[in-house]
Amino acid sequence: MPLSHRERVIRALRHQEPDRVPLDLGSTYNSGINVIAYQKLKAYFGIEAEDTILHKWQRVVVVHEPILQALDIDFRGVFPGGPDSKPDIPVGEDGYQDEFGVVRRKPPGVPYYDLVKSPLTGPITVRDIVNFPWPDPHDPGYTRGVRDKLLDLKENTDYAITLRIPGAFVHTSQFLRGFEDWFIDLAADEKLAAALFDATLEHSSAVAEEILKVGGDLIDVVHWGEDLGMQNGPIVSPELFRRLFKPRLKKYFDTVKKHTSAFIHFHCCGSIYKLLDDLIELGVDVIHPVQVAAKNMDSSILGPEFGGRLSFWGGVDTQRVLPSGTTEEVKAEVRRRIEDFAPGGGYILGAVHNIQPGVPVENIIAMYETGKEYGQYPIV
């Protein structure tokens, strides 16, 4: 009897070999597709329905059901909303301010909204952080509809269910402080950096708890993101990571594990090879997007060294192969990643991060078709 989508995913994430490698498109904020790229995919499948933006500043869309079914995607995701009390406020002609007071702009012709103003930038003190007007974690906007959507997926479908919770503190603190001040604080004013991390963590933990209280029992995968890597290495030294970041991440992981036994999907861009043992220690079950073109992140390194201790979600190169490769190169890429990651289970196939404008639709189709065909176990 063939496995259900959910059974397939659970086996894979338990490091057992299911019938084939599970496929993801769109079940997280960073494993989907940009609205511009999506138009070609829609056209390919003859879908004319309107787009729904899933992630505002990345401009990632909800993928229509017929496409997900045609590609035999194994996951469906639920994404909590934002606080009712702090809706987004338009700024100028092409910008908006979010619930944290962070302002982003999307100039004409550019595919995303980018950070332009951070409310806690410049010469601030701990007092400014303490007095910061955080949105109320108990705001009903954070949890509205979450349980109903999860119940619907659980009772009426056989898909593996993912649920998004806020990032612990890395991104929010960067957006609040501005990237330059954030980096300089880490070297020049660690106390201030720590205070900001702690305040951010307090808020995100409270929101995560609210969300998990209504849905933690219904899900297969819980996910959030903290980008810790650049192209050639981590964004901070492993020593600083272990001293300042890891204990705080541990608190967040413990909070999450208190409220759900779902697999923990940790989104972390870049070259994070030097931090993987630490992440495993924290309780990461599966790492995403596995930026294979970044230093020491190739599947031929990660598969042998971490297979069995860590699952991998993503892995099909988006820095060169998906946008610029031929269809044959995409197929070869998919086969290579499956060979490196899939034996023994522990691999979920998808693009490294969201599919971007400029990726030929033939390459998207080739990725999923080859993934499904070549991902049949046993992997030859």
Next chain:
Amino acid sequence: MSDYLNTITGAVQKGNEKLVVQTVAKALGAGIAPQEILNKGLISGIQAVGQLFKDGEAYLPEVMISTRATKSGIEKLKPHLAGVDIPKKGTVVIGSVKGDMHDIGKNLVRLMLESNGFEVHDLGVDVSADSFIRAAQEANAEIVALSALLTTTMVYIPDVAKALEQAGLRSKVKIMIGGAPITRQFADEVGVEGYGEDCASAVDEADRLVELTRRR
């Protein structure tokens, strides 16, 4: 004498702004030539940091406080450099191209270039070709440095090159480019002379381009 210079180099590498400024003052008081302090103290320190960054042994926080310390050291030296004939390495106009709001990398390149003896005019983000041209003309720049983080904005780079040509400046000005999607291959394809893989390599590249300008 060399103790002061060594202290400065070490303080730059540790990003100790206060110590850099204090020791620059002491070195000046001891009669060490400002040019020596700049080259053997400050620039030598920031170059070491740049190399460590390239080698993956220093990270962004360290690079940022080191450039900040170097900049403060240079500010302390400036009044003493004013009367002296210090040949600055070259003049650079830098900015993130039209549509691109990203500037951390560009700011790092600016800081590294300044720390290494270039005069840099930073036009900020979302900069039009016209703005680049005006600034290059006003500053008599040898180099126009363009930053782009997006594949959608890097396509503006040839537009800037074309605009410089139309303004009659292209033969006088070298263009260097950088940013996440940028490659040497792309630079060659669009006909720009320079490419920097990171903020440390950008300095080497700027040195090379200025040398090319001088050779003519």
